[in-house]
Amino acid sequence: MSTDYDIIVVGGGGAGMTAALFAQAAGASVMLLEADTKLGGATRLSGGVVYAAGTSVQQAMGITDSPQAMYDYIMTLNGWQTRPDIIRLFAERSAATVEWLVSLGAEYEWVVKSGVDTVPRGHCTVGAGDTIGRLLINEVGAKGIETALGTRVDRLLVEDGRVVGVHASGMDLRAKAVIITTGGFGNSPGMRARFFPSAAQHGDIVYSVHNDAPFILGDGIKLGEAIGAQITGHDTGLxxxxxxxxxxxxxxxxxxxxxxxxxxxxxxxxxxxxxxxxxxxxxxxxxxxxxxxxxxxxxxxxxxxxxxxxxxxxxxxxxxxxxxxxxxxxxxxxxxxxxxxxxxxxxxxxxxxxxxxxxxxxxxxxxxxxxxxxxxxxxxxxxxxxxxxxxxxxxxxxIGQTSAGLDIDTKGRVRDRNGVAIPGLYAAGEILGCVQGNRYSGGGMGVGNALTFGRLAGEEAAASLRVNA
Ligand SMILES: Cc1cc2nc3c(=O)[nH]c(=O)nc-3n(C[C@H](O)[C@H](O)[C@H](O)COP(=O)(O)OP(=O)(O)OC[C@H]3O[C@@H](n4cnc5c(N)ncnc54)[C@H](O)[C@@H]3O)c2cc1C
CATH class of the missing domain: 3.90.700.10 (Succinate dehydrogenase/fumarate reductase flavoprotein, catalytic domain)
Structure with missing residues (x-):
């Protein structure tokens, strides 16, 4: 198969930039496509709180915590109406996300109790989401990852049941794997009515924090639905x-x-x-x-x-x-x-x-x-x-976050309506419908999800190239 890139990442927010960086670090050639005229998405607008357990930052502050405790808390808060395998993965990989941000230059002076657990897990990034966005953008630049701004993907290319690229700006771009990281759908009244009715019920007064990120419109749901992806997490969100x-x-x-x-x-x-x-x-x-x-x-x-x-x-x-x-x-x-x-x-x-x-x-x-x-x-x-x-x-x-969207397995692969991984398709971040259950577990779950699952998707997509080579 002739391809333009090994991996195309659709969406240049926190999940997308992280996926691109880890995919490239694993040896893949990467193209990052972003609909907006700048990178960063909701991640850059965010409060920059990152939910994580067992970090060196917590340790330095004398906070005793573990991935097991984080897993237990999220599962219990949600009455087990969320996926244990995904939450286990999130809990186990969350600390590495914070350590990585620290290695890029992020600083943490506060870790707060951002949920209703007894343990402080909300890592408050000094300079908020803008710092995270800036650090990731700098890193994408420093690593020379090819990026196309103003490029909104409107279709996935599929051949013999495998995703082989995307269609954007009137062009086909081919790749061995595609990672969808288009964020949530807070700015789309239609998507809110369909997937988040408990928020949409408030009518004209509904406001989404995504307001200043104009392409947070649920494109990833549309891209996935068009090729038979499962949409899950109905009426969850913050x-x-x-x-x-x-x-x-x-x-x-x-x-x-x-x-x-x-x-x-x-x-x-x-x-x-x-x-x-x-x-x-x-x-x-x-x-x-x-x-x-x-x-x-x-x-x-x-x-x-x-x-x-x-x-x-x-x-x-x-x-x-x-x-x-x-x-x-x-x-x-x-x-x-x-x-x-x-x-x-x-x-x-x-x-x-x-x-x-x-x-x-x-x-x-x-x-x-x-x-x-x-x-x-x-x-x-x-x-x-x-x-x-x-x-x-x-x-x-x-609306603080939307949480209906694509369903993945523990390798970050998007699953179809039969629960089978769609070859060549990965996803991470707010586009996922399988991370949050009925309750937002605490401040930091959004950015934590984006970066933790962004890394997973990038690493796994790159690893799949070696297997399929
Ligand atoms: C004001 C605010 C405060 C918040 N505070 C916190 C907080 O402190 N802690 C926390 O955990 N969470 C917070 N959140 C939520 C959190 O920021 C998000 O859940 C998370 O950052 C989403 O990351 P993402 O990479 O999935 O999506 P985003 O960062 O939103 O990136 C998605 C990107 O995809 C692009 N895109 C969309 N469609 C297409 C397409 N078709 N083609 C190409 N590109 C496309 C978008 O333009 C965007 O740049 C906050 C959100 C906001 C807006």
């Missing part, structure tokens, strides 16, 4: 809570100073829960929403404390829960205000009797400085007892 006060804004946590209740007037989680659980829990309430309740005194004092808004030390502090902004939205009618809690409950449709019970308990807990029912850990506990009272609607309407 949804982040939002008050919708600042257009297109993202924040990882709700403020610890508010009390969150459902329409039934009951609390249902610690308000500042990690997004490993918070957005999902809000979506499960009636009306798929919740109400942040606080009083005048809390608004003034609580909103001045911004510590909650940058948990991953990126240097970006959210403005969403500022006093001025809240007052502005009271005027616009988006936030409701009333002189009594009963009137507030009636205004927004919360069960007023239950709300009164909930507030009584909340206030008594605030006095004791302990959340006796939901175990919220907060710098300060604010009672709700000084009129006027406020209610802010919160919805899990921000």
């Amino acid at each position: 949804v982040l809570p939002s008050a919708g006060l600042v257009p297109n804004s993202v924040e990882a946590f709700l403020p610890p100073w508010c009390m969150l209740v459902n329409d039934e007037g009951r609390r249902f989680m610690p308000e500042n829960s990690p997004y490993a659980v918070s957005g999902y829990l809000i979506n499960e309430q009636s009306g798929a929403h919740a109400w942040a309740i606080f009083d005048e005194k809390t608004l003034v004092e609580g909103s001045a404390d911004k510590r909650f808004s940058d948990p991953y030390h990126t240097g970006e502090v959210s403005q969403t829960w500022d006093e001025d902004l809240i007052r502005k939205h009271v005027e616009s009618g988006k936030i409701r205000r009333a002189d009594t809690l009963e009137a507030l409950a009636d205004m927004v449709g919360i069960n007023r009797l239950a709300l009164s019970e909930t507030v009584a308990r909340y206030n008594s807990d605030a006095q004791d400085g302990v959340d006796s029912e939901w175990a919220k850990q907060a710098p300060k506990y604010f009672p709700i007892d000084a009129a006027p009272y406020f209610a802010v609607e919160v919805r899990a309407s921000v």
Whole structure:
């Protein structure tokens, strides 16, 4: 078979650049195709948190951890509704990803508890995703990997059941193996409706963090579907809570100073829960929403404390829960205000009797400085007892990651609808539908997945050339 390259990588984000680098290191000639006019994708826009267990960085900070503990946590959190073989691989190879980033020049001053486990595994890259993107781009350049920007792949070439190249910009390019690393589909309303209905249900207010990466449109799903690839992971992904006060804004946590209740007037989680659980829990309430309740005194004092808004030390502090902004939205009618809690409950449709019970308990807990029912850990506990009272609607309407997509085996090979590996086709990163289960396990799972499975795909695709030579 005459080919233009050994391996073509489709998508030049974190997974794609990593796959290209490791494939080339294993001796393959590589072409990296990127639809955008620059490399980096969502990876470069990200917070740069990398989820990993058993790293030298953790060790230096005195954190005891292991791949087995990471595996156990992810499987348990997901009620085993995710693939043990894939999670085992991820857990076992995650530390090597961090060590590799360190070898390229990444620095880590913080490792945070980014999920609901007891172990800090979220490795916060100094300089966030921009650092990771820059280091990878430099490395791709330094290694002389051939790259074509502005080149959007629209079809896979298949001969005798084997993927033999791609079609892009009106041209066929042939290769012995193709690696799909096109990222997620957060920017495509059609794909969201089809594959992520629990996020799409919020309609026009849905915002995806992928907004500034214009080609995060689910192309990899289309490329795979057209040749019989299995699409898996329906309606999984990361949804982040939002008050919708600042257009297109993202924040990882709700403020610890508010009390969150459902329409039934009951609390249902610690308000500042990690997004490993918070957005999902809000979506499960009636009306798929919740109400942040606080009083005048809390608004003034609580909103001045911004510590909650940058948990991953990126240097970006959210403005969403500022006093001025809240007052502005009271005027616009988006936030409701009333002189009594009963009137507030009636205004927004919360069960007023239950709300009164909930507030009584909340206030008594605030006095004791302990959340006796939901175990919220907060710098300060604010009672709700000084009129006027406020209610802010919160919805899990921000997409932090999409997780429906291609299915792979433990060699990174894309599987068809019968579970059989499609010859010549590999995939890695957010395009995969088989990594995340029902819950995002913690900050860092996206970049961790991209780089860890990108390396696997690159190495395995290159190894397959030797076998097939
Ligand atoms: C603002 C933001 C913050 C985030 N923070 C974190 C975080 O701190 N930690 C974490 O783990 N995750 C985070 N994530 C998620 C994480 O960044 C992604 O899941 C991960 O980086 C995806 O990597 P990828 O290589 O699969 O895709 P990407 O990095 O998105 O790369 C995909 C590339 O493929 C290109 N492409 C698409 N279609 C085609 C086509 N047809 N032909 C050619 N090229 C194509 C795209 O243009 C893009 O460059 C964040 C995401 C965002 C946007």
